[in-house]
Amino acid sequence: MRRHAGFTLLEVMIALLVTALALAALAGAAGRAASDTGHLRDRTEAAWVAQNVITDLRLAPEWPAPGTRRGEAPMLGRRWYWQVRITPVADPDLRRAEVVVARDADAADVLGRWVVHLGRP
Secondary structure (H helix, E strand, C coil): CCCCCCCCHHHHHHHHHHHHHHHHHHHHHHHHHHHHHHHHHHHHHHHHHHHHHHHHHHHCCCCCCCEEEEEEEEECCEEEEEEEEEEECCCCCEEEEEEEEECCCCCCCEEEEEEEEEECC
């Protein structure tokens, strides 16, 4: 009796199953990586907007009074919405500024919060 060299149908089916599972996992990982990249891009741009707002506060000729201010800023072809809440702290020569940046005007999609302390000019 002569034996033929080769793969059985069962071995081929198992190899195809393993390959299909590996490709599905790879496609899922690529999709998550693309989504994460977009989110990180948005957070980076929001940080730039916050830094611009903080710089404007530091360069303002008047020391900011306590309260809340809102605004919008165009950056990289998009419109960003920010809010600054100025509050006094224990030291009378400092004020706390909390900057929140969001994608929408009602701040439902907040991308980050930044807190700085502003000294009296």
